[in-house]
Amino acid sequence: MMRSLSLELFHVCSVDGGYTRSLRNQFPKQRNPPLPIPVLKKRKRLRFTHSSFICSATLAVMADEKKKVFDVESAASLVKELRGSFNAGKTKSYEWRIAQLKGIEKMIDEREKDIIEALHEDLSKPEHEAFVSEISMSKGACKLALKELGHWMKPEKAKTSMTTYPSSAEIVSEPLGVVLVISTWNYPLCSPRVGRIVMAAAAKHLTPVTLELGGKCPVVVDSNVNLQVAARRIIAGKWGCNNGQACIAPDYIITTKDFAPKLIDVLRHELEEFFGKNPIESEDMSRIVSVQQFKRLTRLLDEDEVSDKIIIGGQSDENQLKIAPTILVDVPEDTEIMKEEIFGPLLPILTVENLEESFDVINSKSKPLAAYLFSENKQLQKDFVNNISAGGMLINDTILHLTVSSLPFGGVGESGMGSYHGKFSFDAFSHKKAVLYRGFTGESPARYPPYTPGKLKLLKTLTSGNIVSILLALLGFSKD
Numbered sequence: 001m002m003r004s005l006s007l008e009l010f011h012v013c014s015v016d017g018g019y020t021r022s023l024r025n026q027f028p029k030q031r032n033p034p035l036p037i038p039v040l041k042k043r044k045r046l047r048f049t050h051s052s053f054i055c056s057a058t059l060a061v062m063a064d065e066k067k068k069v070f071d072v073e074s075a076a077s078l079v080k081e082l083r084g085s086f087n088a089g090k091t092k093s094y095e096w097r098i099a100q101l102k103g104i105e106k107m108i109d110e111r112e113k114d115i116i117e118a119l120h121e122d123l124s125k126p127e128h129e130a131f132v133s134e135i136s137m138s139k140g141a142c143k144l145a146l147k148e149l150g151h152w153m154k155p156e157k158a159k160t161s162m163t164t165y166p167s168s169a170e171i172v173s174e175p176l177g178v179v180l181v182i183s184t185w186n187y188p189l190c191s192p193r194v195g196r197i198v199m200a201a202a203a204k205h206l207t208p209v210t211l212e213l214g215g216k217c218p219v220v221v222d223s224n225v226n227l228q229v230a231a232r233r234i235i236a237g238k239w240g241c242n243n244g245q246a247c248i249a250p251d252y253i254i255t256t257k258d259f260a261p262k263l264i265d266v267l268r269h270e271l272e273e274f275f276g277k278n279p280i281e282s283e284d285m286s287r288i289v290s291v292q293q294f295k296r297l298t299r300l301l302d303e304d305e306v307s308d309k310i311i312i313g314g315q316s317d318e319n320q321l322k323i324a325p326t327i328l329v330d331v332p333e334d335t336e337i338m339k340e341e342i343f344g345p346l347l348p349i350l351t352v353e354n355l356e357e358s359f360d361v362i363n364s365k366s367k368p369l370a371a372y373l374f375s376e377n378k379q380l381q382k383d384f385v386n387n388i389s390a391g392g393m394l395i396n397d398t399i400l401h402l403t404v405s406s407l408p409f410g411g412v413g414e415s416g417m418g419s420y421h422g423k424f425s426f427d428a429f430s431h432k433k434a435v436l437y438r439g440f441t442g443e444s445p446a447r448y449p450p451y452t453p454g455k456l457k458l459l460k461t462l463t464s465g466n467i468v469s470i471l472l473a474l475l476g477f478s479k480d
Helices: 072-087 094-110 112-123 127-153 192-203 227-238 260-275 291-302 357-363 378-387 423-428 453-462 467-474
Strands: 006-011 020-026 043-050 053-060 156-158 167-175 179-183 218-221 252-256 310-312 326-329 346-352 370-374 392-395 430-438
Touching: 094 112, 094 127, 112 127, 127 423, 218 227, 218 357, 227 260, 227 370, 252 260, 252 357, 260 310, 260 326, 260 346, 291 346, 346 357, 357 378, 370 378, 378 392, 423 430, 453 467
Parallel strands: 020 179, 218 252, 218 370, 252 346, 326 346, 370 392
Antiparallel strands: 006 020, 043 053, 156 167, 167 430, 310 326
């Protein structure tokens, strides 16, 4: 799919003080598509001007336009221009950054209807879901940054040691400078394969990267839970989150063989409550993003050892790019659906004799971006947190940890590196510069040649950490 991507660059606003342009994916127009496929056939540029800056947002709303060629020379020219802007220093001030944030906030307020309409036209995303995951979270991030930016920008005081006495120290958050943000059609994310390509390209220039990728996010379900609430929260995180096309969506469930039938019955009932008897026609569910992704998902279901494991759903309509919520039980581990990230409305359930076995199942795979546990057992919760490595975790719910700005959001291993959200976003685009201040007093001859046994003894005392010995040494006495 990546081979068919064309690229468009456009300005976005930067809060960390660097100058950022974002790389937006655009699928090419297909010949004779079976329906108005949710690709970016038309683009609508929203523009808001405030004093000396321009904040632009590009929305997908379906129109033909000639695509410009962006080659190596264009990239070099663009980077030079952006570095010139950054080096001029105008992006570093608190006032400039606040103006950017207010511009983004005002743009979202003024264009909320257009954004929601574009998301529905591109992805058939329900207005309710678009408001929660796109509008509300973006505005919330702006409000938090407007409130906290001054505090984030302040240098952090740091302790010093007797070695540098008298002195003071601080950590200064310094903008990294020109930053390239690469995002795809649903939320900012890549895949491990693409992540390796990006990281290899960045390594040639010693450019640091923050990668938020994905993975197979597990859900472990104990038998002691409120089953209806657990089922609803799993459904909300899977099919109510871009129809499973999200990096933190539940990818598979693990529960015990005895409890699985009860869980399946409640999931079946709640799915019908949410999306009706014919979910393909539900207006409360997003469609699959493209024909290519639709075919990839149906191929996963059509595999020999998979198709007979479907117990709920399985219906699909290529003309609408819709696949019904589909649940499968005990799919073999060596099938493609259990090896690759599903990224769609398919949800396998694996059964084990006891839940402790679920740890081995999860740890046999690459580290996921998120891991979920439903259980009232405090010891099991503790064991899950201590023994499962994942980008983030949530106990007794799904995906909501993403909304907590005081928690870092990011992956580990195959699911990514680095993190963001709230102050973590500010830190992700900042270099933490160490600064030590000293005056011209407090000189110690022990640091200078000619070196003598006495000077060495004094240095050892000063670096020992023994306060009494240090005070005696500074006064010219010795404990010996």
